[in-house]
Amino acid sequence: MVELTSYVAAPLCGLVLRQLGADVVRVEPIGGAPDRSRMPRGRQGASLYWAGLNGGKRDLAVDLRRAEGRELVADLICAAGPEADPGGGVVISNNTRYEDLGFENLQARRSDLVHVLLTGTRDGRNAVDYLVQASTGFPTITGPGSGGTPVNSVVPAWDIAAGLYLAVGLLAAVHERRETRRGQQVEVALEDVAFAAAGAVGYLAEAQLYGIGRGPSGNEVYGTYGRDFVSSDGTRFMLVVLTLGHWRRLLEATELTDAIKAVEKAVQANLDDETQRYRYRAVISGLLETWFERRTWNEIDRILAPTGVLMSAYRTFNDLAADDAAVLRQNPLFQEIEQPGAGHYLAPGSPLVMGGRQFGPAPAPVVGADTDEVLTGLGIDPDRIARLRADGCVA
């Protein structure tokens, strides 16, 4: 399949498919796409961000401002049949600039074309993750809420979800093509992905039915009992009480059963119910806070591990890289790669494990690394490739 993509979401779609075994050719503007040098960067300047999203893909550098360049790319997209290559006639794009590479024109050349397109908003406006965060509500209930300022998340959650929705749509369309021999366009708007999530967790329904009264959440889990604490030796950790069993064993282990019984009597509530635990979380937290402040993280971990209560210490990215990345090394998700222009490091493969098979990471290509190979595969002879290169149409 062919990628005409930049930034996070659409390249992630290609990465997910590549990790499942697809041949993915990125079509790259000569010199690289606008985000090709985005920080953070490796020692020789290669973007670690770009490398992370484009591992294992092939790379064709071509000037799309030229009709001849676009014609080559259209040939590439429309080459080979689905019998020979289930990824043939499949294109992933977040680019609507060039009409001759749009769905209608490509479909006229190949009726079974699957065209997977990311847009910003449903009505066609541009958007990026931070904008979608602002327009869909979540930052206004995120963070400690000092001064009523919304807090954006550094996790590009909507980009990631959009990339995965594109991959779902791509697989469903290829599936359908096998039955019908017809292609189709698959569209996802970044903003719709965030709206769908806000609907899925009930926040849009809640606002329509009542309005949402609560303010920013801090680090408290909404609707159940969970928040962050600090041990006597300064380890900050997240604790979540997911089940009634957790709750009862947590009280036993911290010797708070009687105190909580007295609290229940005083406020006339049954804290076995998670909704009540959420309502009276300040009282619970006050008691637990004191218990945690008097114990080291090792003691806390030792005493609470048998309760099943969910706990995890906060880690920085530097913590994850400490001791030669010992934490990452333990996890078979990670393997060492040598990334041209960046160096040697542990990179994650796909989180999908299928039939016990793990799909490992691979270095990203350098711009135009596969130009000759891709063009030769299209039946273009060496003389014409040399001419295209001399003309600056490919690189």
Place this chain on the structure above:
Amino acid sequence: MVELTSYVAAPLCGLVLRQLGADVVRVEPIGGAPDRSRMPRGRQGASLYWAGLNGGKRDLAVDLRRAEGRELVADLICAAGPEADPGGGVVISNNTRYEDLGFENLQARRSDLVHVLLTGTRDGRNAVDYLVQASTGFPTITGPGSGGTPVNSVVPAWDIAAGLYLAVGLLAAVHERRETRRGQQVEVALEDVAFAAAGAVGYLAEAQLYGIGRGPSGNEVYGTYGRDFVSSDGTRFMLVVLTLGHWRRLLEATELTDAIKAVEKAVQANLDDETQRYRYRAVISGLLETWFERRTWNEIDRILAPTGVLMSAYRTFNDLAADDAAVLRQNPLFQEIEQPGAGHYLAPGSPLVMGGRQFGPAPAPVVGADTDEVLTGLGIDPDRIARLRADGCVA
């Protein structure tokens, strides 16, 4: 396909498939799963969160603590062939409690079984989104960073991404089954999904190569120029300068071209480069802040719209619900549903649009709504259904 799921990620996988047309039967503990009543709730007590994740599914209430109950569910999972039903022999689960509903035992009954399993961590520990947030680094660079406290995001980004990875794996496995007639287990660990994202954006590589020196990001976009501002009339909005064209037109529109030229001379940098804009963002922000403070949001929007600079005002969930949810009504993603136990509201369908087809929302079932129908479909006669119900094995 059959769902043995709770919380967010695994039910989302089923929802995505349901919205693509699959018949999805939820297997529900009698009285509902632990998260069945999670807040927020509708007027008659139905969970809006649960409803948001389970729209359009069928529901079988059965006591899985009984061997007879588990046997019924195993029959349901293993019924019908993939020729008759591509969703037959497919199960989505985040539950490893019952061995007879695990992959090995089900596969012994049906060799083409596709078993899609969510776990917490790769090594089998339980985890939830907030824990995974803590263990994988992002909260330590999120938010304003007052006092060095990490900030969790209220967006369950890892749940959402994990649910979508499960859907990708499910479709890929069903695809493969058509070729090979063999099934397989598809596994995703919630924590691995977050690690994969931290790798994809280059943060893990950066930490391994140098350590990450920067502190919390506030609302500034890392690596390019973007942050939040406030207009003279108090509208807070996000602004992102994505391209060189945006940058130049923003300076013209705000009459800051000369000031920025002088800044470039003073600091000896070329702010046409996005990395330099990121580096000198404090200077740029100081200039822009003053310009924005002197203009209303309407003026800002009018003057900057032609520049292409990306902007969006922050909206609360209540803003989205205001004026009879006018913002949501404009978007064909949303349709009105009547949710039993909750009321009438606009809910989102799938963000996937395929061949112009939109997959709308549907109400979630009530517990056991489809028990009779599902059991009858398994060839169980009314007498036995009545007996199972009287015994409390189904409801």
